[in-house]
Amino acid sequence: MIESTDNTDLTPPGVNAAFSTPDSGQARASVFMVRGDWAVRHEAAAVAPPAEGGAMRDLWPGLPAAYRNGFDAACSTDTARVYLFKGATCVLYDFVQNATVPPNASPASIGDRFPGLRKDAPDFAEGIDAGLPAPDGTVYFFRGSRCVNYDIEGDEVLEQGTIADFWHNPDHPDPGIADGIAAAFNHPATSNGYLVTRDGKRYVECDTDPARHRVTSGAKVLRDRWPYRTFLTLLDEFSGRLWIFDADSGQTIRQGQTGRKPGGVVISPDGFRVLATTLGASGGTGSLVLLDITAGTLKTVEAGRSPYRVAALPDGSAAYVTDTSDEAVYAIDLATGNARRLDIGPRPEDVVASPEGDRVYVARDANPAVAVVDTAQHAVTGGFGGDNTASCMALTPDGTTLAFGIVPVNMVAVASTSGGGEPPLVPVGQSPEQLVASPDSRYVYVANRGAEVKVIDVAAIREVTPIRVRDRSNAIALSPDGEYLYVTSQGVDSVQKLRVSDGVQVGEFALGSALERYAYLAIGPAWG
Structure with a gap:
């Protein structure tokens, strides 16, 4: 690169x-x-x-x-x-x-x-x-x-x-x-x-x-x-190694390096780039990394001292990056690289954007647990989720429900984005690591460091039959049609592709070497 x-x-x-x-x-x-x-x-x-x-x-x-x-x-x-x-x-x-x-x-x-x-x-x-x-x-x-x-x-x-x-x-x-x-x-x-x-x-x-x-x-x-293919991207949390696969065939599209100790990865809405965060060298300023998927070129823009998770607005105009050491979120213009800082509260972790792009939700260790950012005003305009410590998040595609992990109690909160009170909690076994929502907004899938992926029925607010996996689940992604689940974990050397309807493994994408630490998965339509 x-x-x-x-x-x-x-x-x-x-x-x-x-x-x-x-x-x-x-x-x-x-x-x-x-x-x-x-x-x-x-x-x-x-x-x-x-x-x-x-x-x-x-x-x-x-x-x-x-x-x-x-x-x-x-x-x-x-x-x-x-x-x-x-x-x-x-x-x-x-x-x-x-x-x-x-x-x-x-x-x-x-x-x-x-x-x-x-x-x-x-x-x-x-x-x-x-x-x-x-x-x-x-x-x-x-x-x-x-x-x-x-x-x-x-x-x-x-x-x-x-x-x-x-x-x-x-x-x-x-x-x-x-x-x-x-x-x-x-x-x-x-x-x-x-x-x-x-x-x-x-x-x-x-x-x-x-x-x-x-x-x-x-x-x-x-x-x-002339639609795009669906690509799956995998990022090693410790080394910054990155893989991009054709999510259907498993063809390796690209493999390379982003930077040290990244904290999250997404495919940009325009389908041409992977966005990831990385720490700076020797305690210096961290970066948002923009990797052109097929060209292989990589650009970086400054994104706070300890950039962690990243989300892109649906129109591709900006990316939002949380900074865990600075109690801030940065809105980064994806055309110019200009960054605007916003105070967000203690220990901001995950970040997701609403389907319309008018709001961004930021998980944090505060009351309320989720901050609501108005993207037009560049201001925190509300919050919900009660007195919890929110970590990983998933927003249902209809924009009505935000699920977030609460690691200390091994629970996932199922909160209405309209706010109000303490949200109901669903036990998820071990620590929730990554959440994804189904395209029909009916289910949330939870990677939880166990040998299964938990499945939450959003309307009923309860766990339903989990999906068994070979290794301890740490990172998951769901195909855009909701038919396939992709799972990987610390220390493994592949990504499993499972059919959601029956949990049968239908594919395996080899990495060539084992992941060193936890991983991040993201999926989406991309050019190439």
Whole structure:
């Protein structure tokens, strides 16, 4: 992992290239998204997470060496052969044969491959941002705020102009692409296309027919049409070692190091990063670590003396970090890294955000046990939970119930977020370590250092049948659909994947070495 402490702009980029390939007999029609040196493949007809993803050097070893760590743009054809662009060079690559297309197996200059560009649009010969095929066999090339329609057979520019004029449709007057696009691709065998905005996270639909080229929609979120996979991340509390897995297949996406003695981990709402806390060296200021999942780059921002747990607002605008030694919580802007401190009371531990992002709940050793932070006012505006010592927490997705562990008495409190009085308590065996709520808000699962995961019925406020596990449970995560539970513990060398309905183990993710101390698990949709 590469570390950078430049926090002037923490916003991660989205995809930077995309292309499609038609049905070939060997492979189904697919859409590929590229981000840096990583790519994912979606089935073109499905609205579903990608069928696969990985580093390009592994997916496509036949790529020229200079292209294996990423390329700038791609332009599909009506076959599995796709033009790839990097800098001022271009190569034609066959994604079924996994080989460059002879006789030009090595990258050539764009101007040599498309001489009409050098003649009539010379700046395009210096580099291309995106390419898009048209149904008549021509292609569109994009650079900056401009677009050309190019005849490959005749090697000539047929039409050129600004993107705003070229794709204008009065029904969608401001689609957000006038200043340029990051990627473009077509839906195989149709004239329907997609233009991805410069941030790589949104798209507009378009008609690619040269006789009527125009945008046909406003801007939409790319991940809504081309969803992410679910990733599971595991952090060793002592060493700071981090693992990221595909939660379905167990594929290792990344493994590395965050920092010393971290206290919590989450996947950011935008799906591009893992957020974790870490102590500073020699008693210095601690940090919030932002690890780009597929790029592998790591940035840090200051986050108090002893940062511990972390939660991100649902819109991804900020992260909240508790500081156990400073009786504070820090609100950290995830675009700039700017941090705002707020007094929160003694021994703040866990922190969770409401579904709307208007409130943050902080567990502490005080009366009331849970502080309510208004995120707009940046102020503590209330509290609930009675005279307890709150530690780990889980908020039900409907936002109505907050469960929190009370370690000294081996109990979990089931509190209404509307507040009021001492909440009822449910015994959970040994010490509660991590809590997660089911997506339907009916259950809370409790890791408790025992050889089972306790299950609390939220409405009945009582324990129901627990889920047996192989090792003492310390860290747990629940799949977004609520069907699978992931469990690990101190000193083990794997993560168990269990089916919630019957407790049967259906998978195991090897770590390669044992965890040194307690662990933290988090799960969520992520790019890659």
